[in-house]
Amino acid sequence: MRGGMPQGSAQEVMMMADGYTGKVLRVDLTNEKISTEALNREYAKRFMGGKGLGARYLFDELKPGTDPLSPDNVLTIWTGPAVGTFVPLNGRYVIVTKSPLTGTFLDSYAGGFFGPEVKYAGFDGVIIKGKAKKPVYLWLNDEKAEIRDAKNVWGKDTYKTEELIRKETGEPKARVACIGPAGEKLGLISSVTSDLTRNAGRGGTGAVFGSKNLKAVAARGTLGVEVPDMEGFMKWAKEMVQKDVVENPDHSGMITDGTPILVDLSNDAGILPTENWRTGVFEGSKGINSEAIKTRVLVRKKACFSCAIACGTHAKVKKGMFKDAATEGPEYETLGLCGSNCGIRNVEAIVKFVEDCDRFGLDSISTGNVVALVMELYSKKLLTKKEVNGLDLKFGNEDAYSKMPRIIANREGIGNVLADGTKKAAKKFGKGADKMIAEVKGMEYPAYDPRGSIGMALAYATSDRGACHLRAWPVAAEAYGSMDPWTPEGKAAICVEDQTRTSVKWSFIFCDFYSVNFANMAKYYTAVTGVQSSEAHMREIGRRIWNLTRAFNVREGFTRKEDTLPEKMAKDPLQDGKPKGHVVPKADFEKMLSEYYKLWNWDEQGRPTRTALDDAGLSDIAKRLSYLK
Amino acid sequence: MHSTHHPWQLSENIRFRRRFHMSKGLKAEVEKCTGCQLCALACSANHVGKFNPSESRMNVVDAFPEPGEYRLNYCIHCDEHPCVEACPVEAIKLDDALGIYVVDKETCTACGACVDACPYNGCWLDPKGSYSIKCDLCGGTPQCVEVCPKGVLKR
Numbered sequence: 001m002r003g004g005m006p007q008g009s010a011q012e013v014m015m016m017a018d019g020y021t022g023k024v025l026r027v028d029l030t031n032e033k034i035s036t037e038a039l040n041r042e043y044a045k046r047f048m049g050g051k052g053l054g055a056r057y058l059f060d061e062l063k064p065g066t067d068p069l070s071p072d073n074v075l076t077i078w079t080g081p082a083v084g085t086f087v088p089l090n091g092r093y094v095i096v097t098k099s100p101l102t103g104t105f106l107d108s109y110a111g112g113f114f115g116p117e118v119k120y121a122g123f124d125g126v127i128i129k130g131k132a133k134k135p136v137y138l139w140l141n142d143e144k145a146e147i148r149d150a151k152n153v154w155g156k157d158t159y160k161t162e163e164l165i166r167k168e169t170g171e172p173k174a175r176v177a178c179i180g181p182a183g184e185k186l187g188l189i190s191s192v193t194s195d196l197t198r199n200a201g202r203g204g205t206g207a208v209f210g211s212k213n214l215k216a217v218a219a220r221g222t223l224g225v226e227v228p229d230m231e232g233f234m235k236w237a238k239e240m241v242q243k244d245v246v247e248n249p250d251h252s253g254m255i256t257d258g259t260p261i262l263v264d265l266s267n268d269a270g271i272l273p274t275e276n277w278r279t280g281v282f283e284g285s286k287g288i289n290s291e292a293i294k295t296r297v298l299v300r301k302k303a304c305f306s307c308a309i310a311c312g313t314h315a316k317v318k319k320g321m322f323k324d325a326a327t328e329g330p331e332y333e334t335l336g337l338c339g340s341n342c343g344i345r346n347v348e349a350i351v352k353f354v355e356d357c358d359r360f361g362l363d364s365i366s367t368g369n370v371v372a373l374v375m376e377l378y379s380k381k382l383l384t385k386k387e388v389n390g391l392d393l394k395f396g397n398e399d400a401y402s403k404m405p406r407i408i409a410n411r412e413g414i415g416n417v418l419a420d421g422t423k424k425a426a427k428k429f430g431k432g433a434d435k436m437i438a439e440v441k442g443m444e445y446p447a448y449d450p451r452g453s454i455g456m457a458l459a460y461a462t463s464d465r466g467a468c469h470l471r472a473w474p475v476a477a478e479a480y481g482s483m484d485p486w487t488p489e490g491k492a493a494i495c496v497e498d499q500t501r502t503s504v505k506w507s508f509i510f511c512d513f514y515s516v517n518f519a520n521m522a523k524y525y526t527a528v529t530g531v532q533s534s535e536a537h538m539r540e541i542g543r544r545i546w547n548l549t550r551a552f553n554v555r556e557g558f559t560r561k562e563d564t565l566p567e568k569m570a571k572d573p574l575q576d577g578k579p580k581g582h583v584v585p586k587a588d589f590e591k592m593l594s595e596y597y598k599l600w601n602w603d604e605q606g607r608p609t610r611t612a613l614d615d616a617g618l619s620d621i622a623k624r625l626s627y628l629k
Numbered sequence: 630m631h632s633t634h635h636p637w638q639l640s641e642n643i644r645f646r647r648r649f650h651m652s653k654g655l656k657a658e659v660e661k662c663t664g665c666q667l668c669a670l671a672c673s674a675n676h677v678g679k680f681n682p683s684e685s686r687m688n689v690v691d692a693f694p695e696p697g698e699y700r701l702n703y704c705i706h707c708d709e710h711p712c713v714e715a716c717p718v719e720a721i722k723l724d725d726a727l728g729i730y731v732v733d734k735e736t737c738t739a740c741g742a743c744v745d746a747c748p749y750n751g752c753w754l755d756p757k758g759s760y761s762i763k764c765d766l767c768g769g770t771p772q773c774v775e776v777c778p779k780g781v782l783k784r
Contacts, residue, residue: 085680086670086776113691120681196693222756224673224681234674238776241667246778299697303665308778310663314697326694 017226019081019528020044025123025145027138029212030071030130034145039124045531046617049080049124051107051506052545054096057127058105059548059621064555068100068204069186069211071131077118077177077217078126080509082528084119084225086237088245089514091116091305093177093194094506098556099203100211101188101366101421102441102466105552106203109470110177111304111511112195117175120221132213137178139169140219150215154184157359158193161216171220178216179206180361182409186210187419189366189444190409193358197328198304201363203443203465228530236527240520245308250515258311259332259513260290262447266336269479270577271452273341273445275395276372277438277568280449281576284345284396288335292347302328304511311513317348322402325352330364333469336447337368342375343395352402360409369444370418370425371404373437382431389413438566441466441558450569452579453479455491458592461563462495462606464549470512472498485579488588492596500542507545540617547600547608547616551625560597560606565589653729654706654764655771656783662699664691668773668782675772676762683756686764687773701781704751704763706730712763715746724765731765 016022026035040057047056054076062074076096083090093115099106118126122143135150152168153161162176175195182190183206190206191199209215227233245251253261263285266272270280286292297317303310316326330338330350338357339350357364377383378393385392389407391400407415417425423442426433438445443466450457455474460467469475472495478485504521505512516524522533569584597604601612613622622628669685677684688702706729713721713730720736721743723729732743732752737760743752744761752763764771766784774782 086667086674088667120683222681222683224677224679224684226679230674230678234671234772238671241776241778300660301663302693303663305666306670307663307665308667310665310779312663314693316694316697326697328693 017228018530019085019225019227020049021119021122021124021223021225023123023143025126025140027126027128027145027147028130029128029132029136029147029214032132032147034147036123036143036145044081044124046541047545047548048504048507048525048541049083050078050092050094050509051096051503052541052548053080053125053507054078054094054107055105055545055548055552057125058096058098059552061127062098066098068098068103069207071129071212073098073208073211075128075208075212075214076125077128078509079115079119079124080507082508082510082524084116085227085528086234086241086306087508087524087528088237088241089304089307089309089511090508091307092509092511093118093200094509095192095200095205095208097205097208099443099465100186100207101204102443103556104441104465104558105549106205106465107506107549108192108200108202108205108465109506109509110192110194110198110200111307112175112198113305114175114177114194114198114219115509116305117219117221119225120223121219122221122223126217128212128214131211135213135215137165137214137216137218140217140221141169141171142221142223153178153215155181157181158361159196159359162196165216165218169218169220174218174220176216176218178218178361179209180359180409182206182361182419183210184215185409185411185419187362187409187411188424188442189363189370189419189421190361191363193361197358199358199363202365202468203363206361227528229527233527236523241308244516244520245514248515251309251513254309254311254513257290257294258313260293260313260330260335262332263289263335265480266448267340268577269452269485270574270579271449271475271479273336273372273438273447273449275343276341276376276436277445277449278376279575279577280452280579282340284343285340287345288339288347288350293330297347297351299326307511309513315351317351320348321399322348322352325355327351327355327358330354333447334364334368337365337372337444339368341368341372341447342401344398344401345396346398349398349402353405356402356405360405362405362409365446366421366444367405367408369438370408370422371401373422373425373433374414374418376436377429377431377433382433383414383429387414389415435567435571438568439467440564440566441562443467445566448475448479449574449579450584451574451582452577453485454488454584454588455485455494455592457565457569457584457589458491458495458596459498461565461589461593462499462596464546464553471502474498486582488592488595491592492599495596496599499546500539503542503545504538507541544616544618547613547618548621550600550602550606550608551613551618551621554607554627555625560593560604563593563606652705652707653727654704655766655774657701658781659699659701661779662689662701662781663779664689664699665778667776667778671772671776675767684762686762688750688753702750704747705749706764706766707749707751711746711748712743712752715742717742720761727766727769729766732761732763734760737761
């Protein structure tokens with residue numbers, strides 16, 4: 001295997017104290033070639049890092065129409081200018097590629113410690129192309145990179161993989177992002193798992209790794225990150241950690257409870273997905289809410305890199321059939337989709353389920369959805385016991401349920417159908433299963449039922465990677481706030497504002513749970529890079545990035561007809577609680593969508609106009625879009 | 630060349646000493662630690678002008694899922710200071726004002742004798758192997774104590 005110092009222009013890269021390492025690693029797995037090149041500084045200025053930088057490199061380097069699981073797909077990993085610094089809640093990395101689940105742009109993030117380690121190893125980003133002849137992993141260590149034989153770890157779960165790679169590299173502090181059996185077997189709901197319990201979960205990142213015979217990327221770095229004025233930076237940043245993070249009232253629930261605090265809020269609002277989206281009120285919610293976690297499974301609180309909140313929970317089951325199962329979490333989305341949506345009333349079963357999702361490399365949001373689908377089909381006798389691997393797979397059966405991650409990851413029996421997500425599974429099942437699922441562009445819904453918060457239907461429909469809650473989150477104002485959750489009025493504006501802000505946040509890369517505004521992001525940007533910034537500057541970057549990912553998807557053939565509302569959400573009224581009797585009326589949905597396009601200055605088909613692209617500083621992109629010629 | 634990696638197991642005795650006022654060094658209620666490493670970042674910022682946990686005088690170790698805990702390795706400024714006795718070039722010198730022993734970077738030859746001598750995993754060589762690093766209480770205002778969001782560390 002090829003190793004040693006990468007060839008290329010590393011020595012020409014100027015060291016600047018501006019947050020960036022200034023270097024991008026390029027890996028050609030087919031020809032086993034590695035090189036280092038200078039970061040495109042113009043792109044860094046225009047697209048910052050993380051999501052933005054990844055989107056731009058992907059737009060340039062991926063041929064439209066490429067099969068996401070072919071060697072031609074481009075797999076990239078990015079940090080951001082502030083990653084590895086003292087900027088709080090900023091230790092993330094992103095995988096940017098074309099999604100095999102949705103066929104769209106994909107940006108999938110994870111916290112933990114892997115992102116900073118890549119930066120400390122000397123790289124702002126890694127661009128991987130081709131396909132290795134046999135399983136390999138990539139080892140990054142202080143500006144050196146190596147393609148290594150993965151024969152000892154292929155087939156192993158993610159926990160074992162991390163352990164073995166640390167042994168092989170002799171670096172007990174190495175950070176490992178890897179796939180489990182789900183990714184190896186090209187499951188379209190497979191994730192990349194880092195630090196055992198953190199996942200770049202959504203969109204089938206694991207399958208992209210698997211398709212390239214890439215088991216893992218491991219990093220260990222001791223090079224550090226520099227900023228222009230360290231003394232001034234620390235003086236100011238220490239105060240920000242205290243005032244804007246620790247004492248910020250927006251964070252109080254995250255500090256005391258973490259995301260599980262949302263279980264009760266959602267249940268009260270009637271939007272907690274329950275029994276495959278049948279209702280939004282779960283009778284068993286007390287067994288899976290934050291109180292249940294704190295009193296039954298919590299061992300200690302756990303933070304990601306540079307996080308003063310520490311929302312994470314090291315949880316371990318103390319007794320019963322799942323004794324000693326342990327995980328970090330479970331988080332709200334998992335509690336909703338792998339809990340109430342599967343009729344599961346005990347957090348212990350969810351701890352076991354999500355530990356297995358992490359071990360085998362599965363996205364828990366999509367996995368919860370697909371297990372709930374098969375439970376509904378089984379309950380309605382549309383699938384026999386024999387067809388579901390001999391399991392009595394009714395809602396709430398913890399024993400049968402707990403076996404599902406392994407079955408799905410390994411594609412055993414029914415697992416072979418479920419491994420590719422609800423949309424493909426429903427098509428294979430027939431029997432009206434397509435009317436039982438909640439997805440957009442093939443990506444499963446997160447745990448906020450839009451029938452009790454209709455802005456979420458717009459948020460899911462217009463997210464650039466398929467149904468996602470991390471681009472816009474109108475539920476905060478609607479079901480959790482004081483805004484009418486059923487009027488279409490004003491929802492488009494929330495989505496536009498949120499998508500602009502998150503595009504910037506995901507380019508630093510900040511965590512969702514830092515309630516940081518544009519003005520403070522501008523200050524962080526200046527403090528890290530030395531470049532003057534402002535709220536307007538940050539907004540400009542956000543608009544540029546959101547238009548770019550939209551342009552990417554339009555180039556792949558996506559238009560209004562793919563910005564969909566699942567039939568179930570339009571036709572089946574919710575059964576209980578505040579949203580009882582409510583659907584998301586199709587007419588309201590279309591009204592929101594049209595208004596949304598107008599606010600972005602896109603055409604009625606949802607395609608960015610030339611003016612929109614020019615205004616966003618994307619004239620060079622406009623030139624490359626055939627519909628604008 | 631001495632390894633910069635350590636066995637991170639610490640005896641109960643050491644944990645006890647770190648927690649209560651049994652030495653001149655920092656006290657840590659490690660069970661409150663959430664492993665965010667802000668301490669290590671503030672430390673390296675102050676000592677080497679970079680954000681780099683590997684150059685921090687505070688070594689935060691996470692061990693999950695088993696035994697499911699954090700360990701904080703740093704110089705506790707013990708009374709016995711075997712590092713001082715072990716140093717062949719007298720590079721670990723008494724800071725009169727603070728009453729603690731600190732490494733004089735210029736004198737240190739990076740032989741690693743102090744690393745071997747310390748029973749507390751309190752010092753190690755920097756990543757380049759050029760000198761021994763250990764806590765110097767930032768001259769009296771330990772930055773890690775200032776930034777710890779969970780109140781783990783105390784002077």
